[in-house]
Amino acid sequence: MSGLQFFFIYIISLTLLSCNNTNNNNEVTNDPSLINDEKQLRTLISQYPDSLLLRENLVQYFRDNSNYGQAIAETDSILKLDSTNTRFLEIKAVLFFENDDTLNAIKTFEKAILINAQPEYIIPLGTLYAQTKNKKALAMADTLLHAPAANYKKQAFYIRGLYYSYVGEKVKALAFFNNCLKLDYRDMPAYREKAICLYDLHKYSSAVDVLKQALTVQNTFDEGYYWLGRCYEKLDKRKEAIESYQFALQFDPNYLEAKEALDKLNN
Secondary structure (H helix, E strand, C coil), X not given: XXXXXXXXXXXXXXXXXXXXXXXXXXXXXXXXXXXXXXXXXXXXXXXXXXXXXXXXXXXXXXXXXXXXXXXHHHHHHXXXXXXXXXXXXXXXXXXXXXXXXXXXXXHHHHHHHHHCXXXXXXXXXXXXXXHCCCCHHHHHHHHHHCCHHHCCHXXXXXXXHHHHHHCCCHHHHHHHXXXXXXXXXXXXXXXXXXXXXXXXXXXXXXXXXXXXXXXXXXXXXXXXXXXHHHHHHHCCCHHHHHHHHHHXXXXXXXXXXXXXXXXXXXX
């Protein structure tokens, strides 16, 4: 993951499409999770029209092939039959986001919350509100904080920090990311966002310290290496910056921003 999608980590971790929906019809012969051919899936769907698992696999098939228009159309076919199916609303919202349609992703998560205001919908919606500088992000964070038994305090702090970071209140944002790390020292998104705030405040050495701490906890953290490279560039440490970008690409060969930064330095 890289670039504009970095802030959406909670959504991706919570809502990746899968074949583990326990509410689906499990009487389908052959394991549908092993079928990755559209024709086979449609044949099985015609045999078992009530199987949401098969339909979800068909959506996943189109998603895997970056055919988001068709994937969304398949979710709509389910939602026409049952507009209250929050699982498919959730899937549709993620598809919109991955297809760079943030506005419709927000609208779809809002529909899901109106039906069932669960944390798995509140967290991604709050994250999207934060990224779009919508003050409703703070209301989503408050909702999570007011449900202490559910233990979503870290996610609430993250959403608040993200909102304040996006509206330019970096110092206030830092306090919330620090709260996240007090609750969980393994929280890579909080390390990253804290480092970005410090970077934006021109505190490059402090950002380097934060990123090194993150990489001590998880030495495969590609975004950590990328931002480390950005900081080293500001500190006129070209060699260290090149090495950092190389590490980022080692762990994510498709990291476009890291590749562009490395090419720029090499040239």
